Amino acid sequence: MPDLLIELFSEEIPARMQGAAREALKKLVTDGLVEAGLTYSGAGTFSTPRRLVLALEGLSSESRPTREERKGPRTDAPQAAIDGFLRSTGLSLDQLEKRADKKAEVWFAVVEKPGRAAAEIIAEVLEAAIRNFPWPKSMRWGTGSLRWVRPLHSILCILHDEAGATVVPLSVDGIPSGDTTEGHRFMGPGRFAVTSFEDYAAKLRRAKVMLDQAEREEAIAHGAKNLTFAAGLEVVEDRALLTEIAGLVEWPVPLMGQIPEAFLGLPPEVLQTSMREHQKFFSARNPKTGRIEAFLTVANIETPDDGATILAGNLKVLTARLSDARFFWENDLRVAKAGMQEWAEGLTHVTFQSKLGSQSDRIARIASLAREIAPLVGADPDQAEHAARLAKLDLRSAMVGEFPELQGVMGRYYALQAGEPEAVANAARDHYSPLGPSDAVPSEPVSVAVALADKLDTLTGFWAIDEKPTGSKDPFALRRAALGVIRLVLGNDINLSLTKLFRTALGDYDYRTARHDSLSRGASADEMKIFSGSLEGWIRPAHDEDVASLLAFFHDRLKVFLKDQGIRHDVIDACLAMPGSDDLALLVKRATALSDTLKTEDGKNLLQGYKRANNILTQAEEKDGVEYSFGPDPKLAETDEERALFAALDQAEAKITPAMQAEDFATAMQAMAALRGPIDAFFDTIQINTDNQIIRRNRLNLLHRIRAICSGTADLTKVEG
């Protein structure tokens, strides 16, 4: 059983693409080999900036011979059919076999393929893999037509066992395979040959290449920890950066430098962002003060001066960058301390979306919506409105202009500088949240009010101008906004009517339209042009359609969200049919209770009993053309089981009605599930359709009570099973 080693050696592969490329190489090659009848016992993939590597262990040395039989047309079939069969099998008539099949004689083709040598198969599979490689972006170079992520220079492809190594011969677009590679660009000895994976990895290490990306990550993390520990600092963890850097170096050499004193007053987020985005530096924090005091860079080379020159160069670049940052910070502080009026003014000139007006129009809408929402979430309306007016002003700050990812974070700093209370400042920072599924949900009332208003304004706005997400297209991240609302409402257990808020927010768009007219009269010629072209298109008086489709959109997002929490679609559908389904917290409480109930034995059986009652009743109602909603009379009950059901229904109703009023769905559903026994006993012993029409009607009316009581909790007909 030989082992296979493949190395595709190229110019620098972008770090962000290496992970997917390793997986793709493994999949393309192993799938191809297995499909061709080879087996292997283990696979390993590796990458460095300049190489993509696959090592397979225990590969079969040749593929199994295969024998395939195919049944063809009858021997007396028209010639055209037989010719077609010959074409599809690639055989001639004398190679076919006649066989008896049921009543007729049929042509059979037996295609036997002998086993093929592994090398032959590998050559084909690897060439196909290289030619069809799924790079997110690929290029040509020189005079060639091959596409690769960057110019591909050599292909190492060897099969090796105890007896030695042999090159698998192949050639792709003029690049022949071989058994040689190169080490580190500056510290390596030039090209060398290898005889096995172990030999390859060992020689690379001598040539200053750490092949395994995980080992490089480990080396960086470890080195950084040692350097910072010695200085009494700690590394600010950043997984994504660690992976990226491991993809930028073949021989990681972490180096630590001090951030010049002059910049230590900058907010830690600014230091960290500037260093990470521009320089790919890690930040080192003083655990005592929480300040970022040093940086860690990872060089790709060992130098005679132990990195002194490299560190000095990096420090120089850092100094220039941080000088810019400090310049922005100081300028911004001046505006912030003056109350940020300059930024508010500036946002009137920034378009949010051509049909939805400027950023300041948007802020005005969010502020009035935040005011509406405030009482629902326990926030002071004045404070919520005020916070919403300030929350996005940092978009005009120089710092956010340079680092858009610091929006909100800077807003908080600037609001505090402007003398605003913590609650208002925190709303500036937190109102964008939650952004991703792992992002925390704000819980301070003012932040929640502004966060909800922000997202609801975005959603209703894009609904109003008919820019809804379609299929995979969601350029304005409206799905994320809706999920944000869902998480805010559920996370804080807020009861609010979405429909009402949609109407308020959508109403604001008509109001806005009127204001636009007066605005544009005083606007410059340029702005007139922007507005006049688009105004007519988005004035739409009726909102009923928008409200309904937006609520449906929320319900869809909610289903996706609850599916991850183990609540099924059909369970949610059963609850959507109930009143108050635009109150998501209520809806989820109901769905959770129903879902829990349906997981119990009683719940499952009750569902069956309910469906049986409902089916019989529906059929009878259809047949008789009447509705059996007249109250059943207990006096007409004939058996103990029937009487027991009457009693149980009375009991259940006495529990369910107040529980439902108190929105205590769990109690209501438990009471409902408790009906399981009496209902089952009733059906086991009683015949509904008796000859006595009075008894029959009474029993159908009894079934109606079951239906009425149960469907007060949820529409159980929607539940599957």
Add this chain to the structure above:
Amino acid sequence: MAQNSANQAADQGTTTPRSFQEIILRLQNYWADKGCAVLQPYDMEVGAGTFHPATTLRSLGTKPWAAAYVQPSRRPTDGRYGENPNRLQHYYQYQVIIKPSPANLQELYLGSLKAIGIDLGLHDIRFVEDDWESPTLGAWGLGWEVWCDGMEVSQFTYFQQVGGHDCKPVSGELTYGLERLAMYVMNVGHVMDMPFNNPDAPIPLTYGDIFRQTEEEYSRHNFDGATTEMLFRHFEDAEAECQRLLDFPPQDPKTGKTIIMAHPAYDQTIKASHLFNLLDARGVISVTERQAYIGRVRALAKKCADAFRQTEAGRDAEMTAETTA
């Protein structure tokens, strides 16, 4: 013997240059040595070395090409009145363009760093992903920004498309930001303090001696001085003229030759592009109009590329072979 001279060259290379012009001269010598035609700057206002027809137009078609040149470049919005240590509205790029891109282009490039005094055993050189796109030229390519100790010193691109045409073969393009690179190599903190000629010359001149005043003058011009109505008019004129030149029938009645005026038309594209940059600096182009203007320049660039592909210099070799056969 050969070994010796290589070592000497290397030794000479690793000495630190003492002036801005010495860095330019070393690059000129290096690339001349590697077989490039050392061209002179294009005599028009451009935003980057890529706009020189020696790059834009010559990267089209199959004819081999190798050129290196300094290109004065103007970015009106970057004016800082000569005060910013490393931002200028007029600066120099060093540009190398080789078609087809040679297999050892990275090594050649690293050799050029050595030639200007960067010791590759002492510094950390990195090729960091950076895809290049020029919306005004309808061009894109893949490559890297090259980092030296964390500082971007060059742009390295394999052209894939220019003027909407696939580049076949592919050209390799190197762009060095000369001021920044020189400041780094010579350890200068403010661009205006950088020695331009030999600091020991009888009349030593710094970059500031030569450019401080012009940076002030042009900054004022770019932000406040230039007459926008005139610039708008000139933009329209350049656009119209470009189209008019390309509309001429290929046959020149006077000489009887086929003469397509691809280069004169392209000059008008360059003009339109620079006029747009000036209007942008004057702040009179709104966000929505911006895209439209860029689109208009790109349309011109594409037409010029189409025209150039019909000329002797831009035609595919196979096509020529067929016509002669």
